[in-house]
Amino acid sequence: xxxxELARNDGQQFDRLPATPADxxxxxxxxxxxxxxxxxxxFGVAPETFENVTFWxxxxxxxxxxxxxxxxxxxxxxxxxxxxxTRQEHWKPTTTGVKRFGREATANVIELEPAEAAAFxxxxxxxxxxxxxxxxxxxxxxxxxxxxxxxxxxxxxxGELRSxxxxxxxxxxxxxx
Amino acid sequence: MNPLDRYERLxxxxxxxxxxxxxxxxxxxxxxxxxxxxxxxxxxxxEEGVTYESVDWNDRLLRLPDGSPGTTWPYVHGxxxxxxxxSALPALAxxxxxxxxxxxxxxxxxxxxxxxxxxxxxxxxxxxxxxxLGRLSALRHNAERxxxxxxxxxxxxxxNFSLDSLGIDALDGAVADVPCSCEGTCRKNPDVLEKxxxxxxxxxxxxxxxxLRRAIELTRPGGEVVYSTCTFAPEENEAVVDHVLAETDxxxxxxxxxxxxxxxxxxxxxxxxxxxxxxxxxxxxxxNDTGGFFVxxxxxxxxxxxxxxxxx
Numbered sequence: 001x002x003x004x005e006l007a008r009n010d011g012q013q014f015d016r017l018p019a020t021p022a023d024x025x026x027x028x029x030x031x032x033x034x035x036x037x038x039x040x041x042x043f044g045v046a047p048e049t050f051e052n053v054t055f056w057x058x059x060x061x062x063x064x065x066x067x068x069x070x071x072x073x074x075x076x077x078x079x080x081x082x083x084x085x086t087r088q089e090h091w092k093p094t095t096t097g098v099k100r101f102g103r104e105a106t107a108n109v110i111e112l113e114p115a116e117a118a119a120f121x122x123x124x125x126x127x128x129x130x131x132x133x134x135x136x137x138x139x140x141x142x143x144x145x146x147x148x149x150x151x152x153x154x155x156x157x158x159g160e161l162r163s164x165x166x167x168x169x170x171x172x173x174x175x176x177x
Numbered sequence: 178m179n180p181l182d183r184y185e186r187l188x189x190x191x192x193x194x195x196x197x198x199x200x201x202x203x204x205x206x207x208x209x210x211x212x213x214x215x216x217x218x219x220x221x222x223x224e225e226g227v228t229y230e231s232v233d234w235n236d237r238l239l240r241l242p243d244g245s246p247g248t249t250w251p252y253v254h255g256x257x258x259x260x261x262x263x264s265a266l267p268a269l270a271x272x273x274x275x276x277x278x279x280x281x282x283x284x285x286x287x288x289x290x291x292x293x294x295x296x297x298x299x300x301x302x303x304x305x306x307x308x309x310l311g312r313l314s315a316l317r318h319n320a321e322r323x324x325x326x327x328x329x330x331x332x333x334x335x336x337n338f339s340l341d342s343l344g345i346d347a348l349d350g351a352v353a354d355v356p357c358s359c360e361g362t363c364r365k366n367p368d369v370l371e372k373x374x375x376x377x378x379x380x381x382x383x384x385x386x387x388x389l390r391r392a393i394e395l396t397r398p399g400g401e402v403v404y405s406t407c408t409f410a411p412e413e414n415e416a417v418v419d420h421v422l423a424e425t426d427x428x429x430x431x432x433x434x435x436x437x438x439x440x441x442x443x444x445x446x447x448x449x450x451x452x453x454x455x456x457x458x459x460x461x462x463x464x465n466d467t468g469g470f471f472v473x474x475x476x477x478x479x480x481x482x483x484x485x486x487x488x489x
Contacts, residue, residue, distance in 0.1 A: 052300070053326070067326040068302045071344040077310075078317045078330030096321040099255060121253060145213075145221040149254055168318070171253050174225050 014056040014064065014079045016072035029057055030086040038084070038091055043139060044106030056080070061087030065097070092137055095152045095166060102139040102150035109139045110154060110161065114176045117142035121151055123170040125162045137164075144176070180360055180373040184409045187442065188461050197462035198469075202364040204241045205232065206257040207265060207292060209323045211299050213256035221251045234436040234465070235269075238262055255323045260288040262436075263361070263407070263460050263470035267352045268292040270432050270474050271403045276301040277349040280395060282335040282388050285312035287319040289354055294325040302345065306331040306338060336387035340395060347397035354405045355385040355417075361407035361469025364462060378412050385417045393427045398479030402427065405472040411445035414471040415457065419450040426478030429453035434472070437464040441473065 006027040009015075017032045018024045024031060035055050039045040056064045056072070056079050066080030083097030093102075102109070110131055112120055119126050120140050131138075133156075140154040140161065153164040181198055185191040206229075208215045215236050222229055222239075227249050232238035239257075246252045246259055267289050273279045275298040284290040284305035294303050305320070305328050307313050313332055320328050329343065335353075340346070358378050359369045385406075392402045406413055418441075421427065429451070441457030443450045457473035 065326055066329075067299055070302070070329065071342070074329075074342060076329050076343075077313055077332050078305075078320070078328065080326040080328065081321050081324065096324070100324045100326060144250055144254070145217045145224060147217070151254075169253070169322075171248050173248060173250055173253060176224055176250065 009057065009060055010073070011059045013073040013075045014058045016069075017055040017057060017063070028087055030063065035063060035084060039101065042093075042137070043102065043108055045101055045104045049101060049104050053080075055083075057086075061085050065100070090136060093139075093153055095164070095169060098139045098150045098153055102141070103148070105139050105150070108134055108137075109141050109148075109150075110156070111148065112140055112142045112151070114142070117151060118173050118175045120154065120161070120163045121165060121171055121173050123163045123165050123167070125160055127159055128156075128161045129159045131156060131161070179370055180358075180410070181363070181370065187409070187459075188439070188463075190463060193463040194461055197466065198363050200364060202261065202468060203466065204244050204246070205260060205262050206239050206241060206246045206252070207260045207288075208237045208239070209256055209258055209291070210237065210295050211324050212254060213251070218251050218256045221256065222249065225249055225251075232262055235262075235265065238265060258288060258291060258319070258323060260292070261365075262465065262467040264288050264468075265292060266434070266458075266460070266470060266472045267354050267403050267405045268296050269435065270405075270472050271350050271352055271401060273297050273301070273350050278302045278304075278345050278347075280304045280306065280338070280348050280351040280392065282306055282338070282351060282353045282392055283308075283355055284316050284330075285309060286315035289352065290316060290328065291319055291323045291325050293352065294320070294323075294327055297327060299325060299327050301327060302329060302343070303327050304329045304331060304343065306333055306335055308332065308334050336384070336391050338391055338395065347400070348395050349397060349400050351392035351396050351400075351402045352405070353389045353392045353402060355381075355388050357381060357385070357406040357408040357413050358410055359407050360409050361460075361462070364468055378410055382412055382417060385413055386420055389417060389421045390425065393421065393425045393475065393477055396477045398477055400477050401430070402475045402477065403472060404475065405470065407468060407470055409459070409461070409469055409471070411442055414459075414473075415441050415443070415445065415450045415454045416448060418457065418473045418475070419454060422451050422453070422475075427475040428478060429456045430474050430476045431456045432458070432472075432474040434458045436460070436467075439464070441471075
């Protein structure tokens with residue numbers, strides 16, 4: 001099938017992602033394989049993590065993860081949680097996506113000190129020169145009650161960690177010493 | 178008139194009942210075990226210096242004497258959800274298994290729905306429906322915050338709800354936590370007592386019957402349905418269940434409530450209800466220092482999957 005024969009995305013319904021790019025019937029739509037590969041390549045999240053999860057697109061490039069399956073397409077108001085934004089040069093994980101799946105991450109996780117974690121959660125950008133990993137979208141995490149916990153998505157560029165915590169989730173929190 | 182006057186003859190200690198209704202409700206949170214254990218959550222609250230007490234009948238519920246949990250790390254991480262103690266009863270009463278197909282008929286803003294997801298271990302299919310589109314955004318926000326990923330959100334009139342487009346033939350369970358006159362929330366919203374009228378109650382009863390009936394119709398034989406309200410009004414509680422028992426093949430089943438309750442009543446004014454309504458639970462504010470609540474658990478009759486006839 002050539003690109004011109006592919007259908008357009010319908011933003012009013014949830015469509016299950018095709019299994020592979022070869023199964024694509026809607027122009028520009030990501031495939032399940034690409035989404036699972038992306039989480040593995042970017043964050044080291046094992047593909048088995050998504051064994052029971054189905055991925056859906058509603059709206060342009062907004063990918064939802066649902067922990068079961070339904071007939072596709074389906075016209076409902078919500079299906080699982082949003083995990084990823086595609087249809088742009090750099091795919092962007094969502095806050096809810098990294099909170100749900102980011103605990104399994106082994107790569108591109110920046111662990112923040114107490115004061116840095118509080119600044120990040122409040123939505124502040126900060127200079128963090130110690131990071132020598134990849135630039136781009138990172139999972140910002142901190143230690144709480146003995147284990148690492150993801151806080152949200154950060155964008156790391158030129159030595160700066162920009163907080164991408166959405167306004168509705170931003171909070172002024174205690175610095176845990 | 179103050180509608181609470183009507184219920185003094187139903188309670189063991191009218192003075193304690195009225196006294197509790199006048200006091201502010203304690204701030205309570207539920208630990209979201211999809212994200213953290215009660216132990217880890219308590220440790221995180223300790224690290225942050227937040228005062229809490231475990232609720233004596235459930236270690237997943239914590240009272241916060243200093244008020245709102247909104248600006249603590251465990252809350253921001255979705256380990257905690259602000260939720261009245263009694264609103265934990267529907268999910269505990271239904272007690273769905275992981276993998277079940279469950280419908281929450283009136284789901285927004287979603288505290289009880291997210292608790293159902295927690296009990297289901299975020300597996301199976303949980304359908305959270307509400308007819309109010311505006312309130313659905315609160316349901317979606319809560320589900321995302323708590324990491325609930327087995328939830329389908331729908332916006333339909335529960336009385337005519339259909340499973341057809343979801344490819345589900347029948348439900349394993351349902352919660353009908355119906356719109357009501359909300360007297361039981363008077364410790365949070367004293368306004369509900371001033372706005373109360375018998376006309377409003379009468380208007381709600383038809384809706385309540387329609388929603389409970391639909392929940393029973395959509396549930397497989399042997400499946401269970403929980404009916405709940407936050408009102409003391411027998412017209413909206415026992416009378417609704419009594420009506421639906423007579424119309425369908427569902428029957429009341431016993432459930433051991435984990436806190437102090439009074440049995441459902443079997444007569445009110447000049448009406449008699451089925452004797453099995455005594456298996457329902459009434460929660461009065463003075464019994465456990467909570468809001469008011471009513472919960473009834475029903476089993477749908479007919480031959481279940483194992484071929485056993487239920488409720489015959």
